[in-house]
Amino acid sequence: MSHCEGCNGCSVDEKVVLIAKKYISVDGGIIAALHEVQDEYGYIPESVQKYLSKELDVPMSDIYGIITFYSRFSLLPKGKYSIEVCMGTACYVKGAEDVLNTFKDELKIKEGEITKDGKFSLECIRCIGACGLAPAIVINEEVYGKMSPDKVREVLSKYN
Amino acid sequence: MQKxxxxxxxxxxxxxxxxxxxxIMIxxxxxxxxxxxxxxxxELQKKSKELGANVIVEKTGCFGFCAKGPIIVIEPDQTFYEMVNIEDSEEIIKAVMNGTKVERLMPEEDDKFIQKWHELNFYKKQKRLALRNCGYINPEDIDEYIAVDGYLALEKVLTGMSSDKVINEVIKSGIRGRGGAGFPTGKKWQFTSSAQNDIKYVCCNADEGDPGAFMDRSILEGDPHSVIEAMAIAGFAIGSNQGYIYVRAEYPIAVQRLNIAIKQATEYGLLGTNILSTNFDFNIELxxxxxxxxxxxETALMNSIEGKRGEPRPRPPFPAFKGLFGKPTLLNNVETYANICQIILNGGxxxxxxxxxxSKGTKVFALGGNINNVGxxxxxxGTTLREIVFDIGGGIPEGKNFKAAQTGGPSGGCIPTEHLDIPIDYESLTSIGSMMGSGGLIVMDDSKCMVNIAKFFLEFTVDESCGKCPTCRIGTxxxxxxxxxxxxxxGKIEDIERxxxxxxxxxxxxxxxLGQTASNPVMSTLRYFREEYIDHIENKRCATGQCKTLTKVLIDPEKCKQCGICQKNCPYNAIKGEVRKGPFEIDQSKCVKCKVCITKCPFKAINN
Known part of the structure; x- marks a missing residue:
């Protein structure tokens, strides 16, 4: 664990220290650094934001602006199983909305939310490019193609 | 080692x-x-080893016929296997060893097995220039790229052409930007070349954001070196030593292959300093x-590379004079770059x-939606939309009819049946209220509501509007x-005017x-499907049943055989009744109109 100077004892993992070192002299490296943090934790914790702000000399307001601007970055953790429903046009015309609604109903959460037990989170994403398998969903990088509302329960049961 | x-x-x-x-290329x-x-x-590699087969088993890029994936092609005789399963591996290897073919995996057309992949109807009218190496070489092996005359164009440029001559060839070719607007590529190169500055940049736009489009991704996955080589050529032509590829993080395979390709090209000295023993230096960063x-x-992309929010900048100044980090910058899209090496090798x-x-050359389209041959x-x-949708795309599935095709994604428009025969180029598409865009081509059948589609695209642009200018932020x-x-x-009838x-x-x-074109999907559907808007407004009716508030799913009591299949399949427990005790009924307060029951009813007794 490493402490940054100036803030009241927030600490970050060694991994974050390495990420910051890697991008300290890269022009515009903050986005690349945030990518690595997002991949590592599934979101960008406030303590890490503060640390990167100091190390890479980017104001916190800018970091917050960047995180909220880009859909790939998240301020909140995801569920153990992150369900992403592709809402690309090809999936949409093949009924992705019905698939999404069924997930919402089964999990009793809305898009962008996480179930109370932290097991599932639900999100809409833009085209993943599996248009031949439309409508497609992704759960923790596993792609499920040719989805339909009645396949939703079947898929969810794999994770129960 | 430098070569x-x-x-x-x-x-x-x-x-x-x-x-x-x-x-065996998979x-x-x-x-x-x-x-x-x-x-x-x-599995193929494992089986091939076990059986001692004298074959090469390799990964390759996209063949394009995604509807039939996973696809295997066996070279050099070009046998095409579709929808291959892992269990088929042994049989495939054995057939290759015996000089036979696995017929059950081969495509059939008009009751005949198709022997070579280029003979499929899907490929007959195609001309693969940008995709020439996708499906033929292993994208992770620079030697295979070199073997198909890779890096020969770069050599030709560095050892015998002036930058003016390179730009001239690109101008002569007539190629226009494949990213959307169709600006002449050669002119762009000329402007950036004429800008006076010690530092200039070459950028590649691989941020393919149009939902339903995956041309650039496939090129990067299948032939990453072609883009790298072209960027180096562009660097030479405009006087730049540094390139940036801005690629979507959502494309992990493309990112991985680009990283491999950049590493290999650097090892071979095809990127780096004193390329091919000349005094030209060029590096690429992802x-x-x-x-x-x-x-x-383009300007939003540059802001993003600089580590800022991706908000566009006012133009002028144009990137050719003041772009990335305030320096003259050339930005082209992946597909544009993928054509450059051939233009240099074969001439403009x-x-x-x-x-x-x-509009010169070819265009890659990602064909998706309600079409048989997604890919x-x-x-x-100049090819017509009819040829693409029916001859190549194999028409509309489930016996439905063509209603419209959307080109240009959220910035484009819907093209109705009456324009199916228009030859596709930049001007013709603009004249009918759509645009070329990057190449997404989504086909919609007659069960789709055009008002609903327009709403879908607007939801997208509302989400994606950066918020900088009020007309876009509030207008969308x-x-x-x-x-x-x-x-x-x-709705009210005045809403159309609004x-x-x-x-x-x-x-x-x-x-x-983004803001300038955000209304295109609405305007084009209003232009060609105005009666649908009026039907929604005046009769409160959505003829296709897609607008759920205006739809009721009903069971026809006369046709219902009281089997209970609908009830069993309803994900929302919205169907009341008991088997063989009278017709079933839908509880409208619970029904979300997912229409699962409609697809499941064996007697076609449920409709909306």
Missing amino acids: TSKELRDIRAKTKLIFEKTR CCGTGCTSSKSDKILE RLGAGAFVCGE DWYAKVGTES LVEVPM KRMLEILTRITEGK LEKLSKVMKSASLCG
Whole structure:
């Protein structure tokens, strides 16, 4: 664990220290650094934001602006199983909305939310490019193609 | 180790011999990998070893026929296997060893097995220039790229052409930007070349944000070196030593293959300092996009590379004079770059022979939606939409009819049946209210509601509008509110006029292309399907049943055989009744109109 100077004892993992070192002299490296943090934790914790702000000399307001601007970055953790429903046009015309609604109903959460037990989170994403398998969903990088509302329960049961 | 021209020639000659051998090529692009082609590759390699087969088993890029994935092609005889399973691996290897074919995996057309993949109807009208190496070489092996005359164009440029001559060839070819707007590429190179500065940049826009489009991804996955080589050529032509590829983080395979390709090219001295023993230096860095559609706009993309929010800048100054980090910058899209090496090798005149008067060359389209042959197609400019949808795409599935095709994604428009025969090029598409865009081509059948589709695109642009300029930020929001109203049966006839007015303001006053074109899907559906809007507004009716507030799913008591299949399948427990005790009934308060029951009822007793 490493402490940054100036803030009241927030600490970050060694991994974050390495990420910051890697991008300290890269022009515009903050986005690349945030990518690595997002991949590592599934979101960008406030303590890490503060640390990167100091190390890479980017104001916190800018970091917050960047995180909220880009859909790939998240301020909140995801569920153990992150369900992403592709809402690309090809999936949409093949009924992705019905698939999404069924997930919402089964999990009793809305898009962008996480179930109370932290097991599932639900999100809409833009085209993943599996248009031949439309409508497609992704759960923790596993792609499920040719989805339909009645396949939703079947898929969810794999994770129960 | 850095290679000399002679060493490259030797590699080329030696690796070419591989192409004469039996090679089992399996698509490991995103589409086929989603159906586990990576696992099939491993199994094929394992079986081939076990059985002692004298074959090469390799991954390759996208064949384009994604509907039939995972796809395997066996070279050199070009046998095509579709929808391959991991269990088929042993049989495939054995057949290759015995000189036979696995007929059950071969495509059939008119009751005949198709022997070679180019003979399939899907490929007959295609002309693969940008996709030439996808499906033929292993994208992770630079030697195979060199063997198909890779890095020969770079050598030609560095050892015998002036930068003016390079730019001239590009101008002569007539190629226009494949990213959307269609600006002449050669002119762009000329402007950036003429800008005076010690530092200039070459950028590649690989932030393919149009939902339903995957041309650029497939090129990067299948032939990453072609883009790298072209960027180096561009660097030479405009006087730049540094390139940036801005690629979507959502494309992990493309990112991985680009990283491998950059590493290999650097090892061979084809990137770096003193390339091919000349005094030309060029390096390429990858920058990952983070999921913002607006970053496809050139100035927004540059802001994003600089580590800022991807908001567009006012133009002028144009990037050719003041772009990335305030320096003159050349930005082209992936598909544009993928054509450059061939233009250099074969000459601009050669390239200009393909296409129409104003639009030269080919265009790759990602064909998706309600169409049989979902996939990637590359056709000469001037091919008609009918040829793409029916001859190549195999028409509309489930016996339904063509209603419209959307080109240009959220910035484009719907093309109705009456324009199916228009030859596709930049001008013709604009004249009918759509645009070329980057190449997404989504086909919709007659069960789709056009008002609902327009609303879908507006939801997208509302989400993706960066918020910098009010006409786009507020305009898209107001348009979406009006469209939502209409799809809920609360619209007024004046709303149509409001939409048209808003569109005019957004077109003329928005800062960037996103806002200027955001209303296109609404305007084009209003132009060709106005009666649908009026039906929603005046009769509170959605003829297709897609606008759920205006729809009721009902069971016809006369047709219902009381079997209970609908009840069993309803995910919402919205169907009341008991088996053989009278017709079932739908509880409208619970029904979400998912229409599962309609598809499940064996007696077609449920309708909306």
